[in-house]
Amino acid sequence: MLLIKTAGLFVFTAIAEIVGCFLPYLWLRKGGSTWLLLPAALCLGLFVWLLTLHPAASGRVYAAYGGVYVATALVWLRVVDGVRLSPMDWLGACIALIGMGIIVIGWNVPNSY
Template sequence: MESSPAILLLKTLGLFIVTALAEIVGCFLPYLWLRKQGSVWLLLPATCSLMLFVWLLTLHPVASGRVYAAYGGVYVATALVWLRVVDGVKLSMLDWFGAGVALLGMSIIVAGWDGRG
């Protein structure tokens, strides 16, 4: 049974958010080690997180380039939320607008997915 375009978009968005968090955590932990004198043991969960990130990207039913292009929009928005929540930086209206534009771009790309690559 084929999903509606709205369901496909919501499923894809959810998977991309989890994927973005895996990538950000996988990069943030080495940052803590290198810049904040964190333990070298942070590299172990960072590696696992980046492996999860790569695996999650393979779960989409279209060609890798389309996945990467659409994922980029969600990554931008997720990174800005991370900036606000984890780093405590107040986002500007332009930050929020940019996230919206990036998510709109992702939505347009996903709307064109037809399963043929």
Template sequence: MLLKTVLLFFLTALAEIVGCFLPWLWLRKGGSAWLLLPAAASLGLFVWLLTLHPAASGRVYAAYGGVYVATALLWLRFVDGVKLSHYDWAGAAIALGGMLIIVAGWGRG
């Protein structure tokens, strides 16, 4: 269940990041306005994926935040080509640790 949840969080974060990145390309980098169509689809996918998580929405959003931080940093590294610092990696580890604590408590209280 934990692996499934983390994978679902990762896919959710990726859908959100793509949905925000494409309009940024259009507005800041002179990309085509056609980028807004897949951006809207990606944000729709993001919202739908959030509904698949097995806990109350507030806890899902709190736990999702940790995975979002790590995913955004991976995007920064591999898509934007920015080298991550030790502080970036430490922050991602702490955020993921917080997510794991929240997920471990689902259904226990």
């Protein structure tokens, strides 16, 4: 259950980060309004806050989050940018998610060193 709850929270976190970075991209590269910077800042603030909701040490949270971020970014690439994903994209996302799962499961394993 911890793995599913953590992965879900990471997906929301990744979406907040991606939107927070995508909006300034629209402003800088696509001629969007400077008003895009306000929701971008709010999204990045939400991103930071969401990362604090995890019970593990920050380094472990960041490491595990990376796996979900990779998969979420590829879904964004497909849905928002309209780019078809390659089999290697899917394989990389699966490997990243397996790594995230291993790290999250290890949050409750006592350190034997």
